[in-house]
Amino acid sequence: MLNLHRLTKISIYRALKQIKTITSMVHDNQVDKKHFVLPNKQRIENLKCASAFKLLTDKEKLYAHYYSQASRYVGLVALTQSSPEAPLIYSLLQRIFKAESADELQRAALAAGVSDNDTTAFLVYTSGFFANAGNYKGMGDTKFVPNLEVDQFELIVKSSRAYKLECDVIENLWSKCKKPIFHLTERTKCIGLGDKGISTYFSDNCTVEDSDRVTEWLKIKKIIAYNCRTFKTEQDGRVTYEIKLASAEQEDKEGITIPPEEYKGYTFVVTRGDYFPIIKLVNEYLAEAKKYAANENQEQMIEHWIKSFTEGNINEHKEGSRYWIKDKGPVIETYMGTIAPYRDPAGIRAEFNSLVSIVDKETSAKFATLVKNAESFLALLPWSKDFEKDVYLKPDFTSLEVLAFDGAVVPAGISIPPYEDIRQNEGFKNVSLGNVIIASQNVKDNIQFLSEADEILMKKYKVRAFEVQVGLHELLGHGSGKLLSIDENGKYNFDVDIVKNPLTNQLVSSWYEPGETYVSKFGTMGPSFEECRAEAIGLYLSLNRDVLSIFGITDEQEIDDIVYINWLSLIWAGVVGLELYDPLTKKWLQAHTQARYALMQALLEAGQGLIDIKETENGENLLLSVDRSKIGTVGRDAIHSVLLKIQTYKSIGDFENAEKLYNHYSKVSNDNEPYTWEKWRDIVLAHKKPRAILVQANTDLQGESVTLKTYESTVNGYIESCVDRFRSNNETCNILESVWETDKKYFPSLIEN
Numbered sequence: 001m002l003n004l005h006r007l008t009k010i011s012i013y014r015a016l017k018q019i020k021t022i023t024s025m026v027h028d029n030q031v032d033k034k035h036f037v038l039p040n041k042q043r044i045e046n047l048k049c050a051s052a053f054k055l056l057t058d059k060e061k062l063y064a065h066y067y068s069q070a071s072r073y074v075g076l077v078a079l080t081q082s083s084p085e086a087p088l089i090y091s092l093l094q095r096i097f098k099a100e101s102a103d104e105l106q107r108a109a110l111a112a113g114v115s116d117n118d119t120t121a122f123l124v125y126t127s128g129f130f131a132n133a134g135n136y137k138g139m140g141d142t143k144f145v146p147n148l149e150v151d152q153f154e155l156i157v158k159s160s161r162a163y164k165l166e167c168d169v170i171e172n173l174w175s176k177c178k179k180p181i182f183h184l185t186e187r188t189k190c191i192g193l194g195d196k197g198i199s200t201y202f203s204d205n206c207t208v209e210d211s212d213r214v215t216e217w218l219k220i221k222k223i224i225a226y227n228c229r230t231f232k233t234e235q236d237g238r239v240t241y242e243i244k245l246a247s248a249e250q251e252d253k254e255g256i257t258i259p260p261e262e263y264k265g266y267t268f269v270v271t272r273g274d275y276f277p278i279i280k281l282v283n284e285y286l287a288e289a290k291k292y293a294a295n296e297n298q299e300q301m302i303e304h305w306i307k308s309f310t311e312g313n314i315n316e317h318k319e320g321s322r323y324w325i326k327d328k329g330p331v332i333e334t335y336m337g338t339i340a341p342y343r344d345p346a347g348i349r350a351e352f353n354s355l356v357s358i359v360d361k362e363t364s365a366k367f368a369t370l371v372k373n374a375e376s377f378l379a380l381l382p383w384s385k386d387f388e389k390d391v392y393l394k395p396d397f398t399s400l401e402v403l404a405f406d407g408a409v410v411p412a413g414i415s416i417p418p419y420e421d422i423r424q425n426e427g428f429k430n431v432s433l434g435n436v437i438i439a440s441q442n443v444k445d446n447i448q449f450l451s452e453a454d455e456i457l458m459k460k461y462k463v464r465a466f467e468v469q470v471g472l473h474e475l476l477g478h479g480s481g482k483l484l485s486i487d488e489n490g491k492y493n494f495d496v497d498i499v500k501n502p503l504t505n506q507l508v509s510s511w512y513e514p515g516e517t518y519v520s521k522f523g524t525m526g527p528s529f530e531e532c533r534a535e536a537i538g539l540y541l542s543l544n545r546d547v548l549s550i551f552g553i554t555d556e557q558e559i560d561d562i563v564y565i566n567w568l569s570l571i572w573a574g575v576v577g578l579e580l581y582d583p584l585t586k587k588w589l590q591a592h593t594q595a596r597y598a599l600m601q602a603l604l605e606a607g608q609g610l611i612d613i614k615e616t617e618n619g620e621n622l623l624l625s626v627d628r629s630k631i632g633t634v635g636r637d638a639i640h641s642v643l644l645k646i647q648t649y650k651s652i653g654d655f656e657n658a659e660k661l662y663n664h665y666s667k668v669s670n671d672n673e674p675y676t677w678e679k680w681r682d683i684v685l686a687h688k689k690p691r692a693i694l695v696q697a698n699t700d701l702q703g704e705s706v707t708l709k710t711y712e713s714t715v716n717g718y719i720e721s722c723v724d725r726f727r728s729n730n731e732t733c734n735i736l737e738s739v740w741e742t743d744k745k746y747f748p749s750l751i752e753n
Helices: 009-026 050-054 058-080 086-099 102-111 116-131 150-159 161-165 167-182 208-221 276-290 296-311 314-326 361-372 374-378 420-425 434-440 452-477 518-541 545-550 556-580 591-606 628-652 655-666 677-687 715-724 732-746 748-752
Strands: 044-046 228-235 238-246 258-263 266-274 332-340 351-359 396-406 413-416 429-433 611-616 621-626 693-695 698-702 705-709
Touching: 044 434, 044 715, 050 351, 058 086, 058 276, 058 332, 058 351, 058 396, 058 698, 058 705, 058 732, 086 102, 086 116, 086 161, 086 167, 086 715, 086 732, 102 116, 102 150, 102 161, 102 715, 116 150, 116 693, 116 715, 150 161, 150 167, 161 167, 208 228, 208 238, 208 258, 208 266, 208 518, 228 266, 276 296, 276 732, 296 314, 296 332, 314 332, 314 420, 332 413, 351 429, 361 374, 361 396, 361 429, 361 452, 361 545, 374 452, 374 545, 396 434, 396 452, 413 452, 429 434, 429 452, 434 452, 434 693, 452 518, 452 545, 452 556, 518 556, 518 591, 518 628, 518 655, 545 556, 556 591, 556 621, 556 628, 556 677, 591 611, 591 628, 591 655, 611 677, 621 677, 628 655, 693 715, 732 748
Parallel strands: 044 693, 238 266, 396 429
Antiparallel strands: 228 238, 258 266, 332 351, 351 396, 413 429, 611 621, 698 705
């Protein structure tokens, strides 16, 4: 028998975890939900943009309004990409809170006998679901379930006004949602493929082998997979893979769809019409936004995007992106489409995202100066000009106040478009989302694992340091580096007889063949490997005083402090990121988190006392410290070394050595005493804090006048903001339910649960 009274909190957790591992085999592989709930004290922050919105002209406000409406429906596509059950859960919650406010529901639930804690947990779950565009976290891809029991959840549903007004509808939705909302097993706890997780990018019966087979065929057909899903059927021993494109049109179209064809004993077919009811609405609002476009570039951009979403033609989206790049310095900055491939287990399909924002001219001026001097900063990076673009395509780099961002997670910065051929040869844009940086980095609570002095300094400078890191990460991180390649005519984009691999000092012996891209060569590892490269460049160049002066950092003490906090923040993020590592599958669940952990390990490996991490409080806590005097020497040399390797492997398409390097630094184990990372993950989980939920404003159209509606920074305020997005459209829930009806045949085992 265990004497639990004598065990510490961490020891209890470890003991219970061992017990759970044993008992899970006889309980349908169920998972302890302790680390899969959102706490009642959920942090809510406001994305403030009212001041910037007031400065817009009437025409600009109309453009922003209609584009925002289109953006909201893009968010519903992202929702359906989250999990099979997400559309139904959304419909249930939207119907409940459309009928009454969160305050009113709280009062009704309390009157029905539900505790205050359980009522709050219901509201927190709702806000988390809306914020993550589904019931899997946008940052980490792990499922979250309500922090209350199913009977109490049901009691709240049945105490709602919506249940009284449309009992049959709510009862039907609840009966279908009940199990999937709470179902938490080793498979359903995270996004993945086969028995390693769930994914709506593939039908329920697809395995890793199926994914690899489809990827091979897509590569042969030179199909960019960003806007598709794969559904597998079997009949009479024959396997068919349906590659379904997201589009408003459903019928076959020459040049886009492909009739059934055989390949290696399997049938492949390309169809259209995925998410079609939602995408039709996206296009309707885009067409309205086009009427208020500021110039021809914006008109052409929208026209091509409408055509892309109508046809399912990714090349039309690329063409629209070309016009978007040409639209320099717009007052209203937007982007829409399949952008981020982080959630696809194969790393080649992308989530729908959409951005509507207002340019912050003052901060953008700093970024413009950074762009102006970019080439001189690129010359400081560890590789020679042979591994850098022949001509640096100076991007438009602006700081933006987000009005609407729709997808599973609101980022602090983006470098787009996602198409490497356009980025290499035609250009790109970088955006820093200023109000996101301020809101997400606004630390009010204590910061775990730091000394009191470091915590004070972190709170003081974290926002300013992060602004520098984001700027360097997006502009010079994602904007640097050359992919060595040969085209279909046998022409190299480098001198094959002269250029040497700096790691071997031998002539380069590998490159990208015709049709190969970074995405196709590096697969699932690619996104995180690229984020690691960009983060490393941010660290490396943040040591440069000329860079810091552009951001108004000139005082010697502030320079020292902000550089220190920038490095400390990333190393700290590498430690706390352990919560997004799955020890059972040995997989990282989030690209950026893996990148920061890998860099932290590279710096730790450099030794010489640069980083020290130790257990405190009898193994209940950790203390991280960084010797700031060694950042510019030991730290710089370590980042120089790893950055040169990352860039070289990326440039020449050497996935084999890149994978060895990245696996080495990404490894989480107890093998290297005293750094017992797998054990320390328990400590990190015991001290983890929730990611902030960001409240966005909404635009409201009355006649030809557009106003901005803002909300309180509370769970109730957040729910109201989300419900208001579709309050005027009574068909939204019906549309999502119809999408679920279409999709359910592809996910039988998940739907049943």
